[in-house]
Amino acid sequence: MPKVLVSDSIDQAGIDILSQVAQVDVQIGLSPQELINIIPEYDAWMIRSGTRITKEMIAAGDRLKIIGRAGVGVDNVDVPEATRKGIVVVNSPEGNTIAAAEHALAMMLALSRYVPDANTSVKNGLWERKKFVGAEIYKKTLGIVGLGKIGSHVASIAKAMGMKMLAYDPFISIERADQLGCRLVDLDLLFREADYITLHIPKTKETANLINAEAIGKMKPTARIINCSRGGIIDEVALATALKEGRIAGAALDVFDNEPLEEGSPLRELGKEIVLTPHLGASTTEAQVNVAIDVAEQIRDVLLGLPARSAVNIPGLYPDALEKLRPYLELAETLGNLVSQLAGGRVELLNVRLQGDLANNESQAVVVAALKGLLSQALRERVNYVNASIEAKERGIRVIETRDASIRDYAGSLHLEAKGSLGQHTVTGAILGDGEIRITDVDEFPVNVAPTHYMLLTRHRDMPGIIGKIGSLLGSFNVNIASMQVGRKIVRGDAVMVLSLDDPLPEGILAEIMKVSGIRDACTVTL
Ligand SMILES: NC(=O)C1=CN([C@@H]2O[C@H](COP(=O)(O)OP(=O)(O)OC[C@H]3O[C@@H](n4cnc5c(N)ncnc54)[C@H](O)[C@@H]3O)[C@@H](O)[C@H]2O)C=CC1
């Protein structure tokens, strides 16, 4: 019988499901070393946010087939390492949406009316009515950062409470925001105008320290910040200083840089202007039943050899179909990711054209893979083969699928066209005889490049010297070029340059590239 390790507190409903097919061991509070010692005997591992699954633990888990996160965020799991080891990572993308949204609203109200401190005061035998005069949220402006599942639910309730709403989410369409009663604005305006700012975004490179001293400096002195998303999005020291000096009015935090919140944290020293909870966003009976069942069912299915419905790192397709289409799914995902970065965040239209032999194939999975790639910049591990179409629909992305079997530059190729905040862009790619992916066309300019993790694309005038200048500029920043391709339609006309790089581009280099005479546009892409 397979064995499942449960190392965080999970609702019994989940344990019951797992017990149908496996021996379940619940072991909470083990140290990282203890986990490394015992994980070799387990086939599956079920956690919440309390366990950090590291590369070393995954390396030790020789029998591990699946890691199940009973919740949304998988930032406590080394997903790339799990993927490399062929371990499926699943989560429950929607099981705790309502709980997290309601907690954010509870925090907003508690903060406005000083409920926690007033409660402590009464329990201490005091009756301090003057000390706890609060603020109403009615007719106040709520700035929602991240209009995904939780942010959308917060919006619908805040609307009913009479709030005016601004939202910032570079991956959401204006129509979707309109439907929710939110005005999409840039971050700067949101910071300046909001009375309440609530964060509902994943922690990524872009969102780490988003709320820093500079951002706080733009806020009203009466502004209050609520964070029930992820620690590390707010600079805790900058926030504590601003609250201490009265530069903003309050903050309510459920998540922290270090959890549990460390003893010397300056946040602990503040008074009624701060409300702190110990990562309780998902802690309702209902949400815990939802996520436990959702994830336990997936672990059970995978242990029985069936696909998982919310895998964050592999497609939830049946093995036969998957094997046949695998190269094209990878191609579609890569091209989707590439075209989304060329078109800018707010993509409103994706046209997927299956060409040559590919036009005769079952196409749905290819379109879904392209959407998964397209949304991966916004949703990271949250988007998968199962939810990509729904996510795209909710974001107001129009998807058009066309086929043209007569285009036969390659046996089978895929052409994507996306319209976003940076205009309309196209990419084409194919699978070569050796199974390798090639990008064969960018914005209708022919190229022949293998995609790599770091890429630089320029639009320039085809003229002598320009390639050399870009090469030397990259060299002077110690960036190594793996390969370089120029595509043009006519001599000395417009051209594109596609460079595969071994290193990420340091900050500031794009501005230098743009100064090179003849360069019209340049962008970096991370695949
Ligand atoms: N405190 C708690 O116990 C809980 C916390 N969470 C966390 O809440 C967060 C939101 O969860 P969901 O709404 O389910 O996720 P979601 O994926 O549905 O929504 C996230 C939204 O953030 C947007 N986004 C991505 N990068 C952005 C950026 N740089 N700037 C602005 N917006 C950006 C995306 O377009 C998306 O609409 C996640 O970090 C999740 O882990 C979720 C449940 C419970």
Ligand SMILES: O=C(O)C(=O)COP(=O)(O)O
């Ligand atoms: O689902 C999430 O992303 C959460 O943050 C919830 O965390 P938890 O399962 O309550 O430890």
